Amino acid sequence: xxxxxxxxxxxxxxxxxxxxxxxxxxxxxxxxxxxxxxxxxxxxxxxxxxxxxxxxxxxxxxxxxxxxxxxxxxxxxxxxxxxxxxxxxxxxxxxxxxxxxxxxxxxxxxxxxxxxxxxxxxxxxxxxxxxxxxxxxxxxxxxxxxxxxxxxxxxxxxxxxxxxxxxxxxxxxxxxxxxxxxxxxxxxxxxxxxxxxxxxxxxxxxxxxxxxxxxxxxxxxxxxxxxxxxxxxxxxxxxxxxxxxxxxxxxxxxxxxxxxxxxxxxxxxxxxxxxxxxxxxxxxxxxxxxxxxxxxxxxxxxxxxxxxxxxxxxxxxxxxxxxxxxxxxxxxxxxxxxxxxxxxxxxxxxxxxxxxxxxxxxx
Amino acid sequence: xxxxxxxxxxxxxxxxxxxxxxxxxxxxxxxxxxxxxxxxxxxxxxxxxxxxxxxxxxxxxxxxxxxxxxxxxxxxxxxxxxxxxxxxxxxxxxxxxxxxxxxxxxxxxxxxxxxxxxxxxxxxxxxxxxxxxxxxxxxxxxxxxxxxxxxxxxxxxxxxxxxxxxxxxxxxxxxxxxxxxxxxxxxxxxxxxxxxxxxxxxxxxxxxxxxxxxxxxxxxxxxxxxxxxxxxxxxxxxxxxxxxxxxxxxxxxxxxxxxxxxxxxxxxxxxxxxxxxxxxxxxxxxxxxxxxxxxxxxxxxxxxxxxxxxxxxxxxxxxxxxxxxxxxxxxxxxxxxxxxxxxxxxxxxxxxxxxxxxxxxxx
Numbered sequence: 223x224x225x226x227x228x229x230x231x232x233x234x235x236x237x238x239x240x241x242x243x244x245x246x247x248x249x250x251x252x253x254x255x256x257x258x259x260x261x262x263x264x265x266x267x268x269x270x271x272x273x274x275x276x277x278x279x280x281x282x283x284x285x286x287x288x289x290x291x292x293x294x295x296x297x298x299x300x301x302x303x304x305x306x307x308x309x310x311x312x313x314x315x316x317x318x319x320x321x322x323x324x325x326x327x328x329x330x331x332x333x334x335x336x337x338x339x340x341x342x343x344x345x346x347x348x349x350x351x352x353x354x355x356x357x358x359x360x361x362x363x364x365x366x367x368x369x370x371x372x373x374x375x376x377x378x379x380x381x382x383x384x385x386x387x388x389x390x391x392x393x394x395x396x397x398x399x400x401x402x403x404x405x406x407x408x409x410x411x412x413x414x415x416x417x418x419x420x421x422x423x424x425x426x427x428x429x430x431x432x433x434x435x436x437x438x439x440x441x442x443x444x445x446x447x448x449x450x451x452x453x454x455x456x457x458x459x460x461x462x463x464x465x466x467x468x469x470x471x472x473x474x475x476x477x478x479x480x481x482x483x484x485x486x487x488x489x490x491x492x493x494x495x496x497x498x499x500x501x502x503x504x505x506x507x508x509x510x511x512x513x514x515x516x517x518x519x520x521x522x523x524x525x526x527x528x529x530x531x532x533x534x535x536x537x538x539x540x541x542x543x544x545x546x547x548x549x550x551x552x553x554x555x556x557x558x559x560x561x562x563x564x565x566x567x568x569x570x571x572x573x574x575x576x577x578x579x580x581x582x583x584x585x
Numbered sequence: 586x587x588x589x590x591x592x593x594x595x596x597x598x599x600x601x602x603x604x605x606x607x608x609x610x611x612x613x614x615x616x617x618x619x620x621x622x623x624x625x626x627x628x629x630x631x632x633x634x635x636x637x638x639x640x641x642x643x644x645x646x647x648x649x650x651x652x653x654x655x656x657x658x659x660x661x662x663x664x665x666x667x668x669x670x671x672x673x674x675x676x677x678x679x680x681x682x683x684x685x686x687x688x689x690x691x692x693x694x695x696x697x698x699x700x701x702x703x704x705x706x707x708x709x710x711x712x713x714x715x716x717x718x719x720x721x722x723x724x725x726x727x728x729x730x731x732x733x734x735x736x737x738x739x740x741x742x743x744x745x746x747x748x749x750x751x752x753x754x755x756x757x758x759x760x761x762x763x764x765x766x767x768x769x770x771x772x773x774x775x776x777x778x779x780x781x782x783x784x785x786x787x788x789x790x791x792x793x794x795x796x797x798x799x800x801x802x803x804x805x806x807x808x809x810x811x812x813x814x815x816x817x818x819x820x821x822x823x824x825x826x827x828x829x830x831x832x833x834x835x836x837x838x839x840x841x842x843x844x845x846x847x848x849x850x851x852x853x854x855x856x857x858x859x860x861x862x863x864x865x866x867x868x869x870x871x872x873x874x875x876x877x878x879x880x881x882x883x884x885x886x887x888x889x890x891x892x893x894x895x896x897x898x899x900x901x902x903x904x905x906x907x908x909x910x911x912x913x914x915x916x917x918x919x920x921x922x923x924x925x926x927x928x929x930x931x932x933x934x935x936x937x938x939x940x941x942x943x944x945x946x947x948x
Binding site for chain 2: 314377378384392420421564565567
């Protein structure tokens with residue numbers, strides 16, 4: 223991690239604490255203002271092409287015991303984070319929660335992990351510094367990359383130059399918790415293909431799809447971690463690669479696509495940093511279920527509810543999604559990406575993906 | 586994958602089909618005999634030090650429509666696997682299920698994925714060939730290694746030489762689905778440390794524990810995948826490294842230890858291949874909760890039930906486990922491995938692990 227980024231994040235945090243100090247000095251009751259974090263306060267930012275928080279705010283004030291405790295916890299956490307950055311170290315959200323037990327003021331200790339997680343998100347929003355730049359790690363990263371990309375990663379034991387086909391095993395290159403430690407050296411990639419399931423990721427790698435089509439295969443592993451979404455965004459911005467998402471044909475997978483493309487309500491303050499609005503959905507589309515006559519399962523009640531809720535989700539209010547979701551409700555079926563195997567193990571790489579990528583204008 | 590292994594697995598499968606053929610020719614109704622797969626038919630094999638199936642068997646016979654269909658499915662699956670090995674390809678369990686839709690005999694098609702998964706397990710048991718040697722991949726592998734180990738992996742695009750500290754990023758080396766494609770070239774390791782959670786794995790890597798103590802840090806990621814257990818077993822057998830398991834202090838984590846050390850009921854036919862009976866449990870032990878005064882949560886009803894069921898599980902009938910489990914039921918508390926952070930972020934690497942490893946005779 224560059225010392226500059228550490229220094230900048232540290233200053234933003236100390237500015238926050240300084241604000242409380244100034245409020246005290248001016249005889250005011252200290253307080254902190256935050257955007258209201260509900261679905262009704264999410265707006266589409268035309269210019270940036272992502273969903274962001276609207277103008278509604280709520281205020282945390284020390285004018286009650288509860289409010290004062292919240293600000294106290296914030297100050298202790300700011301001190302911990304500032305020290306962590308000074309020492310160029312990092313920790314997990316769970317460690318922060320446990321660590322608070324060692325703080326000298328009982329009132330500053332967290333009651334549960336939700337409270338400390340929430341506070342870190344609040345600090346991200348107010349300071350406009352991301353959790354990664356605070357050096358707070360998630361519990362699991364998980365995702366991996368395979369394809370014609372040569373990177374340099376700054377690890378805590380020095381630089382590592384890694385080619386994501388030639389220098390890795392069948393399992394690929396493991397994305398670190400903070401992908402901003404990666405520098406892109408060189409690449410021969412034509413596009414990014416994000417894949418939901420491990421089984422399909424392994425199929426594409428075995429069939430050599432990344433080599434034949436100069437694709438960067440990024441395994442999402444279900445709902446993608448922030449690190450994965452951040453890397454996808456950087457691949458799009460910095461290498462100008464089209465981004466495509468290949469997932470199961472059900473409402474939960476459309477949400478996975480949605481979190482790659484438009485961000486999530488929980489992290490709307492980070493959409494600009496994590497989301498790739500230009501990402502396109504390859505499939506499985508409901509139209510594919512019909513066209514390729516795929517093996518299916520019937521929609522469950524919760525599938526139907528989820529599809530209906532997507533119809534009213536601002537992120538899915540496009541002609542494409544309305545048509546696909548209505549078709550799916552009509553046929554009452556869903557299909558997994560691995561169901562393409564019913565047409566043979568090579569169908570996905572020889573026929574389905576090339577056809578879809580051509581139709582989408584990526585190939 | 587070596588062609589020899591493919592050839593051997595293929596022959597074992599064809600022998601199975603040939604047996605049905607001989608039964609037909611001899612005027613017998615074809616049938617297949619399998620060990621009964623229940624807890625009561627699991628025995629401790631003193632010589633091998635692992636739990637294996639006992640002598641009780643059940644017979645699948647074609648003397649009913651249902652039984653005949655089962656054997657038909659087995660024959661179709663054997664043909665598919667034999668072809669797959671001939672072509673040196675692989676597939677997932679889910680792909681097999683979907684692929685059966687393309688088979689010309691409707692009676693051979695699987696009704697659900699449980700059925701095809703079960704059949705693959707049956708074929709493993711009867712043929713004594715592992716699923717990996719059939720080239721059947723799981724959905725997710727997930728685990729990774731960091732430490733002073735230099736390996737050569739045979740990927741489907743050639744050999745890759747990888748040092749698991751010098752040639753990998755912060756995320757480490759991703760274990761492939763079939764770790765028997767790995768050859769151990771060289772190592773400076775003193776022991777293997779298996780770690781349950783990603784957060785703790787990242788802590789140990791950040792603190793340089795693998796470098797300072799010449800440890801191979803293997804991330805388990807919850808209940809470990811077969812690939813991870815197989816690699817651990819090979820590290821123990823071939824490199825003669827002591828294996829230790831570091832997990833949360835609750836009954837579910839003891840089961841994770843149990844699956845590394847003694848195998849599981851589901852895969853008792855593979856214990857000799859997957860389990861490492863010499864693996865030792867580092868902690869979090871119930872005794873640690875008391876000794877280090879760790880932050881805890883109260884045991885839930887399901888925790889208590891799980892602990893009581895462990896007391897009657899043959900795998901946990903040792904003085905050590907009886908003492909620890911009874912202590913835990915008495916104090917009524919559990920603690921996570923990351924709760925060690927309450928003593929500071931370096932406590933685990935500077936104090937806890939060295940003390941425990943010394944007490945266990947590993948350091």
